[in-house]
Amino acid sequence: MKTSSCRVAIIGGGPSGLALAAELARGGIDDVVLLEREANAGGIPRHCGHSPFGLREFHRILSGPEYARRLASRAQRLGTRLRTAATVTEIGQQGNLTLSTVAGIESLIAEKIVICTGNRETPRAARLVSGSRPLGIVTTGALQSMVYLKHRLPFTRPLIVGSELVSFSALLTCRHAGIKPVAMIDSHARVIAWRGAALLPRLLGTRLLLNASLQAIHGEERVTEVTIRDARGDLMSLECDGVIFSGNFVSESSLVRASHLELDAASGGPRVDQYGRCSDEDYFACGNMLHPVDTAAWCWAEGAHTAAGVHASLAGRLNALQRRLQVNCGSPAIRYFMPQVIALPHPDCGTIPPAAHDSLQVRFNDNLSGRLALCDENGELSARNIRARRERRVLLPLPAYERLSRSQSLSLEFQPTQD
Ligand SMILES: Cc1cc2nc3c(=O)[nH]c(=O)nc-3n(C[C@H](O)[C@H](O)[C@H](O)COP(=O)(O)OP(=O)(O)OC[C@H]3O[C@@H](n4cnc5c(N)ncnc54)[C@H](O)[C@@H]3O)c2cc1C
Numbered sequence: 001m002k003t004s005s006c007r008v009a010i011i012g013g014g015p016s017g018l019a020l021a022a023e024l025a026r027g028g029i030d031d032v033v034l035l036e037r038e039a040n041a042g043g044i045p046r047h048c049g050h051s052p053f054g055l056r057e058f059h060r061i062l063s064g065p066e067y068a069r070r071l072a073s074r075a076q077r078l079g080t081r082l083r084t085a086a087t088v089t090e091i092g093q094q095g096n097l098t099l100s101t102v103a104g105i106e107s108l109i110a111e112k113i114v115i116c117t118g119n120r121e122t123p124r125a126a127r128l129v130s131g132s133r134p135l136g137i138v139t140t141g142a143l144q145s146m147v148y149l150k151h152r153l154p155f156t157r158p159l160i161v162g163s164e165l166v167s168f169s170a171l172l173t174c175r176h177a178g179i180k181p182v183a184m185i186d187s188h189a190r191v192i193a194w195r196g197a198a199l200l201p202r203l204l205g206t207r208l209l210l211n212a213s214l215q216a217i218h219g220e221e222r223v224t225e226v227t228i229r230d231a232r233g234d235l236m237s238l239e240c241d242g243v244i245f246s247g248n249f250v251s252e253s254s255l256v257r258a259s260h261l262e263l264d265a266a267s268g269g270p271r272v273d274q275y276g277r278c279s280d281e282d283y284f285a286c287g288n289m290l291h292p293v294d295t296a297a298w299c300w301a302e303g304a305h306t307a308a309g310v311h312a313s314l315a316g317r318l319n320a321l322q323r324r325l326q327v328n329c330g331s332p333a334i335r336y337f338m339p340q341v342i343a344l345p346h347p348d349c350g351t352i353p354p355a356a357h358d359s360l361q362v363r364f365n366d367n368l369s370g371r372l373a374l375c376d377e378n379g380e381l382s383a384r385n386i387r388a389r390r391e392r393r394v395l396l397p398l399p400a401y402e403r404l405s406r407s408q409s410l411s412l413e414f415q416p417t418q419d
Contacts, residue, residue: 014043042068
């Protein structure tokens with residue numbers, strides 16, 4: 001088996017991985033390899049044919065593919081070695097990676113590894129929708145890659161399931177391809193994306209059914225009809241020729257699940273500290289695999305911020321942060337949070353590098369108001385009154401290290417407001 005080595009290996013060439021690669025190169029790390037399983041780097045935006053992407057990163061409005069191309073060429077221009085069509089199949093101790101490439105199985109040993117494998121939507125099988133199994137059932141990602149990359153039309157009158165931001169991305173993809181969705185449904189009482197987004201289906205002539213759930217899909221070869229339970233609890237049939245399952249994101253963490261790294265069951269990603277460091281300190285993680293789901297611009301910024309920690313770790317400057325305090329959380333309202341660990345420096349270790357995450361990022365199970373607090377055995381260390389919305393991030397600033405120096409245990413607590 002061919003074996004090679006590098007200083008930093010980045011797994012995944014989406015916005016977070018490409019921003020990290022560019023920033024490491026800018027910081028003088030000259031042996032960075034980025035491994036991407038697809039034929040081109042760029043991640044999800046490669047097949048998001050619509051705008052707006054790139055305002056924060058390039059100060060102009062770009063389509064997804066143009067944004068992906070610019071990110072990849074910037075990283076390459078700065079010296080990153082982009083290895084496409086290279087899938088990482090295993091991650092091991094001492095920075096050992098196994099790759100599957102067109103030339104066969106390879107081994108790559110890296111001093112530091114950053115996992116940036118993103119997230120994916122929940123497909124039909126995992127949603128347990130009954131009925132038959134005809135053609136024409138896709139996720140938004142699959143639809144976009146068919147429409148924008150392969151120029152194929154999988155259907156002409158599909159149903160869209162979901163009302164997250166990505167569901168509206170599905171609607172725009174359909175419009176681009178001349179596909180006319182028959183309806184958009186969501187089991188919640190209001191759209192999960194911003195309230196104003198509810199206007200878009202109406203403007204495009206698509207029915208929006210809230211408090212409605214998909215019960216069954218019918219059809220022999222192709223989808224012909226679906227059964228929906230509507231807001232009154234009645235069953236109704238809707239003729240259509242396809243179903244788009246949009247959103248309901250999960251972390252793309254199959255590599256982590258099969259590895260020695262500690263997994264955070266709630267987020268689905270690896271447990272990380274405020275630098276994005278995993279339980280094996282040679283490994284870091286960033287982007288949507290840590291917090292399904294955020295925008296490309298957010299993941300890009302996180303990739304750039306994570307570079308400082310990777311750089312410092314290569315130089316041994318994170319060794320002073322050895323006391324790792326776990327943050328515990330027993331609140332049923334909180335779906336997940338990250339980072340799950342805060343690494344504390346020795347009091348006399350001097351200046352330490354800036355962390356990638358200066359706040360806890362928290363997701364709630366429902367639309368709720370209340371007080372969110374990070375506490376130790378002596379009381380609140382950081383707290384905010386918040387109004388949480390399903391699938392939107394809430395940030396709680398991390399306290400200064402001096403305030404944490406005497407803490408023995410940390411807990412994230414949420415007290416809902418009584419109406
Ligand atoms: C269908 C869809 C539409 C979206 N639309 C928008 C939008 O319009 N605007 C927006 O801001 N955000 C959108 N998003 C959110 C999107 O996830 C982020 O924009 C952004 O792409 C996340 O960046 P990332 O670097 O974390 O991961 P990704 O962009 O997901 O990149 C991860 C990369 O890792 C690679 N990879 C995974 N596993 C391996 C492996 N084992 N070996 C090698 N490579 C691997 C993948 O091929 C991929 O290229 C959308 C998401 C989806 C799924």
